[in-house]
Amino acid sequence: MKKSPEAMVFASFAGDALALGVHWIYDAGMIRRDFGRVEKYLTPAPGSYHEGKVKGELTHYGDQTLVLLRSLADEGEFDVNRYLEAWREFFKGYRGYIDRASRLSLKAFSSGRSPAEGGSDSDDLAGAVRITPLVYLYRDEPEILDSAARAQTTMTHNNRETVSCARFFAAAAARVLQGSSPVDAVSAETRGKFRGSPIEKWVEDGMASRDTDTVEAISRFGQTCHTPEAFPGVIHLVTRYENDLEEALVQSVMAGGDSAARNMAAGMLLGAWLGEEGIPSSWLEELNAREEISALLARLPVRDGLSANEP
Numbered sequence: 001m002k003k004s005p006e007a008m009v010f011a012s013f014a015g016d017a018l019a020l021g022v023h024w025i026y027d028a029g030m031i032r033r034d035f036g037r038v039e040k041y042l043t044p045a046p047g048s049y050h051e052g053k054v055k056g057e058l059t060h061y062g063d064q065t066l067v068l069l070r071s072l073a074d075e076g077e078f079d080v081n082r083y084l085e086a087w088r089e090f091f092k093g094y095r096g097y098i099d100r101a102s103r104l105s106l107k108a109f110s111s112g113r114s115p116a117e118g119g120s121d122s123d124d125l126a127g128a129v130r131i132t133p134l135v136y137l138y139r140d141e142p143e144i145l146d147s148a149a150r151a152q153t154t155m156t157h158n159n160r161e162t163v164s165c166a167r168f169f170a171a172a173a174a175r176v177l178q179g180s181s182p183v184d185a186v187s188a189e190t191r192g193k194f195r196g197s198p199i200e201k202w203v204e205d206g207m208a209s210r211d212t213d214t215v216e217a218i219s220r221f222g223q224t225c226h227t228p229e230a231f232p233g234v235i236h237l238v239t240r241y242e243n244d245l246e247e248a249l250v251q252s253v254m255a256g257g258d259s260a261a262r263n264m265a266a267g268m269l270l271g272a273w274l275g276e277e278g279i280p281s282s283w284l285e286e287l288n289a290r291e292e293i294s295a296l297l298a299r300l301p302v303r304d305g306l307s308a309n310e311p
Contacts, residue, residue, distance in 0.1 A: 004275040005136045005177055006297060009069075011271025012132040013293060014283040015249045015263025016062035017041055023059055024049050026223055028215050028256040038253045039246070041286055049097045056288040059260045060096045061126050066289060068152065069133040073299040078134060078148040080115045084155060101127060105156045115151065119158030124225040125234075127157025128166035129264035135173045135272075137300055145170050161198060161227045168199055169265055176272040182238045183207075185269070198228065206235025214240065214251040223257025230261055237266040245270040245278040 021042025022031050041055040067090045071083045101122035108118035131149045138145035153166040175185035190203045209217040217236045222229025241248035253259045
């Protein structure tokens with residue numbers, strides 16, 4: 001199985017773009033009835049959260065991940081203060097949806113709070129799924145990756161569970177890039193430093209749902225953004241569709257709710273495992289930011305165990 005850092009990044013962005021058109025529609029029956037099987041990018045309908053976006057663009061989750069990737073390319077490393085500057089600048093005149101966590105954090109930073117202090121108390125999984133560029137850069141440097149994932153998430157989601165999820169997904173994705181299957185990587189991280197944490201139970205629940213229909217499983221866990229609901233849904237997707245990235249992300253979208261956050265996390269793990277051939281070619285071709293993402297990845301330094309500044 002070919003492991004691919006580039007495919008890991010593109011799969012996460014593609015998962016977000018796939019969710020854009022029906023993001024935060026909670027009625028799975030309505031999605032099925034009004035949109036059919038969502039296996040192509042869609043333009044959000046008027047009156048939706050992402051009105052004004054067009055098919056192939058990203059939600060505000062993906063947009064913020066792209067800001068992080070630009071910052072890494074500009075700086076050559078993760079510098080949370082420079083990332084904060086870029087993040088705040090990005091939201092000036094932003095035409096997309098600005099969620100509660102971002103609004104609260106922007107307000108705190110305007111009053112002089114630091115990246116470690118200004119983050120909202122939001123437990124939304126969204127803060128933890130923007131880390132794919134960090135995994136790409138620091139995939140062979142686990143301590144730096146862990147610190148960077150923590151700082152990136154804390155900046156907007158200063159919530160213990162959400163930060164733990166970012167650290168978990170970062171470590172698991174790095175394991176996949178080193179040769180572990182996604183299920184083995186998730187299991188290994190759960191047995192390690194996350195043993196006894198809420199994550200252990202969420203992983204157990206997600207894995208136990210492997211043979212359950214995805215719409216049913218995610219409905220049972222909860223379709224919302226909140227980490228205790230969203231995390232087991234990601235594990236379900238990774239466990240049930242370990243060798244079928246397309247079906248994992250399509251079924252996540254069909255289950256409704258915060259499909260974008262689920263897709264970014266699941267896409268990262270499955271993309272790292274399956275490589276570019278696991279991603280539908282149309283998803284890559286029609287991803288509006290494809291050329292920019294490729295150019296930014298090409299600008300990132302090739303690290304050889306060098307130390308980076310602590311974020």
